[in-house]
Amino acid sequence: MATLPALSNSLFFVRKPLQRTSFLANRPIITSLSISSWPKLRRTCCQYEPTAGVKENLGRVRKTLSDFTSLNYWVVRDYYRLVDSVNAFEPQIQKLSDEQLTAKTQEFRLRLRKGETLADIQAEAFAVVREAARRKLSMRHFDVQIIGGAVLHDGSIAEMKTGEGKTLVSTLAAYLNALTGEGVHVVTVNDYLAQRDAEWMGRVHRFLGLSVGLIQRGMNAQERRSNYRCDITYTNNSELGFDYLRDNLAGNSEQLVMRWPRPFHFAIVDEVDSVLIDEGRNPLLISGEASKDAARYPVAAKVAELLVQGIHYKVELKDNSVELTEEGIALAEMALETNDLWDENDPWARFVMNALKAKEFYRRDVQYIVRDGKALIINELTGRVEEKRRWSEGIHQAVEAKEGLKIQADSVVVAQITYQSLFKLYPKLSGMTGTAKTEEKEFLKMFQMPVIEVPTNLPNIRKDLPIQAFATARGKWEHVRQEVEQMFRQGRPVLVGSTSVENSEHLSALLKEWNVPHNVLNARPKYAAREAEIVAQAGRKHAITLSTNMAGRGTDIILGGNPKMLAKEIIEDSLLSFLTREPPNVEHDREVLPKIKVGSSSLALLAKTALMAKYVCKSEGKGWTFQKAKSFISEAVEMSQSYNLNELEKLSNEESEMYPLGPTVALAHASVLKDCEEHCFCEGSEVKRLGGLHVIGTSLHESRRIDNQLRGRAGRQGDPGSTRFMVSLQDEMFQKFNFDTEWAVKLISKITNDEDIPIEGDAIVKQLLALQINAEKYFFGIRKSLVEFDEVLEVQRKHVYDLRQLILTGDTESCSQHIFQYMQAVVDEIVLGNVDPLKHPSNWNLSKLLKDFTAIGGKLLDESFEGVSVNTLVSSLGQLHDLSSIDIVNFSLPNLPTPPNAFRGIRRKSSSLRRWLAICSDDLIRNGRYRVASNLLRKYLGDYLIASYLNVVEESGYDETHLKEIERAVLVKTLDCFWRDHLINMNRLSSAVNVRSFGHRNPLEEYKIDGCRFFISMLSATRRLTVESLMQYWTSPMESQELFVS
Helix, strand or coil: CCCCCCCCCCCCCCCCCCCCHHHHHCCCCCCCCCHHHHHHHHCCCCCCCCCCCCCHHHHHHHHHHHHHHHHHHHHHHHHHHHHHHHHHHHHHHHHHHHHHHHHHHHHHHHHHCCCCCCHHHHHHHHHHHHHHHHHHHCCCHCCCCHHHHHHHHHCCCCEEECCHHHHHHHHHHHHHHHHHCCEEEEEECCHHHHHHHHHHHHHHHHHHCCCCCCCCCCCCHHHHHHHHCCCCCEEHHHHHHHHHHHHHHCCCCHHHHCCCCCCCEEEECCCCCHHCCCHHCEEEEEEEECCCCCCCHHHHHHHHHHEEEEECCCEEEECCCCEEEEHHHHHHHHHHHHCCCCCCCCCHHHHHHHHHHHHHHHCCCCEEEEEEEEEEECCCCCCCEEECCCCCCHHHHHHHHCCCCCCCCCCCEEEEECCHHCCCCCCCCCCEEECHHHHHHHHHHHHCCEECCCCCCCCCCCEEEEEEEEHHHHHHHHHHHHHHHHHHHHHCEEEEECCHHHHHHHHHHHHHHHCCHHHHHHCCCCHCCCHHEEEEECCCCCCCEEEEEECCCCCCCCCCCCCHHHHHHHHHHHHHHCEEEECCCCCCCCCCCCCCCCHHHHHHHHHHHEEEEEEEEHHHHCCCCHHHHHHHHHHHHHHHCCCHCCCCCHHHHHHHHHCHHHHHHHHHHHHHHHHHHHHHHHHHHHHHCCEEEEEEECCCCCCCCHHHHHCCCCHHHHEEEEEEEECCCCHHHHCCCCCCCHHHHHHHHHCCCCCCCCECCCHHHHHHHHHHHHHHHHHHHHHHHHHHHHHHHHHHHHHHHHHHHHHHHHCCHHHHHHHHHHHHHHHHHHHHCCCCCCHHHHHHCCHHHHHHHHHHHHHHHHHHHHCCCHHHHHHHHHHHHHHHCCCCCCCCCHHHHHHHHCCCCHHHHHHHHHEEEEHHHCCCCCCCHHHHHHHHHHHHHHHHHHHHHHHHHHHCCCCHHHHHHHHHHHHHHHHHHHHHHHHHHHHHHHHHHHHHHHHHHHHCHHHHHHHHHHHHHHHHHHHHHHHHHHHHHCCCCCCCHHHHHH
C-alpha cells in the first residue's frame, strides 16, 4: 500500500508537528463554471455561424434539438438540484480548519448509525470531498463532476469524455459509500492505474480519515488481507477476480483475504465497458496441471506445417475455427501412422486442430510475444502483456510447439468465473468511461445499469476528419507516413494508434527511413517500461507517438507535456546514477525530444542534491537496487506535494548533520516542477495555436467504442485537436467478416490507375459503419450466449461457494450440522432408491438397501448389521402398525440393533427432532399406505449412522479442535474434488450441446437440463464420498489427504 515516506528513515529525519498545507495552495485554483453558465455554454456552442457552411449549421441545429428531446438531458437537469445543494454547503465547509474537516467523517458515520441515510448526507459529504480535494490536490470538482459523482452513487454508468476528470469524480461516490464501513472497491484496468489512483486520490481519503488499500500483483496473502480491510481499496479487475476464486479454493479460514462473509458491497469500475464488455468473452480461469501428452504437441505442429489451407483444411476467421477436409484427414493420419484421428485410445484430432489454430490465428507480435523462452499473451484490447495468463484447452501448448519453446504442462480448470458474473455479486455497482452510450442496451439488459452522458465542462472543438479507405495496405501505410511527416513539420504532436506490435514496428521502420524521430509504445519490455514517460511527452511540440491500444485507455495526453511526470524524469536523470550502480533492467532507446531546460535555482538545487546523494551513499555504503532508488525518489516526490516550500526548506536545513536527502530531493522537485509547469504552459499554448494533438487510427476496430476511445485522446477539456482514420481493404476486419470489397476496388480503378489513392465520402463511411454495426451485433450475440450459459453455472457456483465459505467460516456446531445433514441425505437416497410407499415392505428391494447402507460405514456398520436379514427387517417394519406411540428421539425399529446412545444433551436431541420434522415435511416420498413406514426407516437408519459416527469419534480421544479440523478438511476437499470435475463436464457440455441444434433442439435449454442433472449428481456424489471418507477415517485412521489419492 502506497504511503508517505517514513521520516524516521536514515535519510528522512523525524519532523516536528507542522501545518499540513500544500505548497501548491498559494497557486491559482481551478474553479468550475457556475450552474447558470452551463445552459448558456450549451447555447453558445450551438449558435448559428454565418461563416460556416449550411450543412454544418444544419448539423448544429439537429444536435441541439436531439439534446433537448433526449431523456439524458432531463436526467442531467434533475441532477443540478443536487449541485445547488452542494454549492450551498461550500461556503461553510471552506471555513472549517483541517481538523474540523477531517472530523466530518466521524460526524457522518454517527448520523448514519442514528438512522439517517446516505441520501440525507450526500450533498454535505460531496461538499466535504470537494474541499478536501481543493486543499490536498489543488483541484476543485467542477459542477459537472458533482453530477458524475451522483451518477456513480446511484449505481449507473457515467459517460465522461477524455480529460473530464473521471478519476477525481470517483472520490465523491467512493467516500460517501465508504462511510458505511462495509468497504468500497475502485476497480481499474491495470496495476499502473490502480497504484496511481491510490496514491493520488488516496491523499483526499486519508486526509478525511479513511483508510486506503491497494492490491497489486505479487502481494502476499497478509498484504492483500490488510488492504481489503481498508475503507476504500484500489485494485484491477483481474486481481479482484482471481482473489475471489483463490478464496474459494482456500483450505482454511486463515487463507482467506477478502471480507467474508460479505466481500462485496459497492464497486466503481473505471473503463467499465472494457471490463464488462470487451473482456466479457474471456472467463477468468485458475488451472491445475494435468500433463500427460506434452510430447504430442511438437509432432502435431510438424503435421500442421504439412497441411495447406484450402486443400487440407478450411478456416473461418470470424469464430477462429478450422475444419479438416477429407484430404487433410487422410494426410494427417498417414503422417501420424494412425487409422483414426479420433481414436479414443490414441486421440490425435485435438492436437492437430490446435496446431492448425496456432498456425492460422495466433501470430507472433500480434496475439503474443516470445520473451525469456516463454510465449506471453498480449491483451488485444489494452496492448499489454499478461504474464500470468495462459490460453486453455491446449492452445497455449500448441503455440509453444509452433515456436519451438519448452512445452508447459497441460491444464485442467479448477475454478472459473466471467467478469459479468463476478460484478453481479455486488449489491451496488457503478462505472465510468468515455465510451458507453453505443452499448447502453447491453448494459441495461445484462446489468440493469443505465448510461448517463455527463456534459463536458467546456465544449468539444475536436475535428473528426473523414475516414480514408485504400485498396492496399501498402498505400495506407505510405499515406500514414506522409501525414505524420506533414504534422511533424508543422510541429503538431501526433498519436498513431495501431492494433498490434507488428504494425507499430512496421510504421516505426518506415519513419526511421525518412528520419522522423518518434516514440514507440507497445508490449515489448523496452517500450512498456517507459509508458508513463512516453505518455507524459506525447502532447509536446514535434512529439510523434506510435502506440498500440496501450494509449487507448487511462491515459491523459496534456498539450505541452505533463509537468509532474517531466519533473520526476528530470529528478531521476539527475540522481539515479548517484543512488545506485545497478543499471536499469530494460534497454532504452535514444531520446527523441529535447530535455526541458530548468532555471538556475533549480540547477543549483539539483547539483546540491546530487552531491548529497553521492556523499550519503559513499559514507553509509548504500548498495541500493535500481528499483529501490526509484521508489525513494517517488517517496520524495510524494513528500514535495504534501508540504509547502517553506516547510521543505526547514526540513532540509534544520539538521543538516543528518543528511536529510529526502527533504532535499523534495525541495529540488518542487523547484523543477515550477519550471516544468511554466515550460509546459508556454509550449501547450503554442501547440494549441498549431491545432492541438492529431490522432491517426490505422484500422477500424470491431466496435465503434474502441475507435472513439482513440479519438478521445484529442480535444481534451476544450482543447483543439483532430482525428483521422485510414483503413485498407486488406485489413483483418474485412477478411474476418467476409466484407465485399470488390466494389471499392472497382471504384478506385475507375477513378485512377493508382490503387494507393484513398477514397473518402459519405458512401464509404456508411459502408464501414454498417460493417462495424454488424460486427458489434455478432459479438453481442457471443457475449449474450456466454452470459446465458454462464447464468446456469453462476447459480451452481454461488451454491457451492456459499456452502464452502459456511464450512470454512462457520463455528464447530455448524460444521457438525453439515455432516449430520450429509449423512441423513445419503441415507435418504438409499431408502428412496429401494422402497415404494404404495407397496408392502416385503416387495421392497431390502437386500440392496442393507448392502448399500452397510457399505457407507464399512467395518463400523458391518459388525452391527451382520445378523440382520431381509425377513427380520420386513418383520420389524410390519410391527410398526401395532405401535400406539413412538419415542422419536430414542427411536429404534423392533428386533434391529439399537443406535448407540449418542444423542445426549439438548443440542443433539433438538438436532434429531429437527431432522424428523424435515423428513415428515418433505415430499421426497409419494403418498401411500406405507409412507410412514418409509419415513421411520429413514429416521432409524439416519440416527444409527450419525450415532455410530459420534460414538467412534468420542472413543478416538482427540480434542474438539482437532476433530473439527479433520471434518472441515474432508468436507472442503471432497467438495473441491467434485466441483473441479463438474467444471470440466460443464465445459464439455457447453461445446457438445451446439450439435443438438441440428436436431431442432435449443442448445441453451439442453444445457440447462443436463447441467442441472450433472449438478444434482455432483452434490449426491460429494455427500456420499464425504460420509464414506469420515467413517473410514475414524474406523482406520490415516492421513486425511490419503483419502483423496484415488
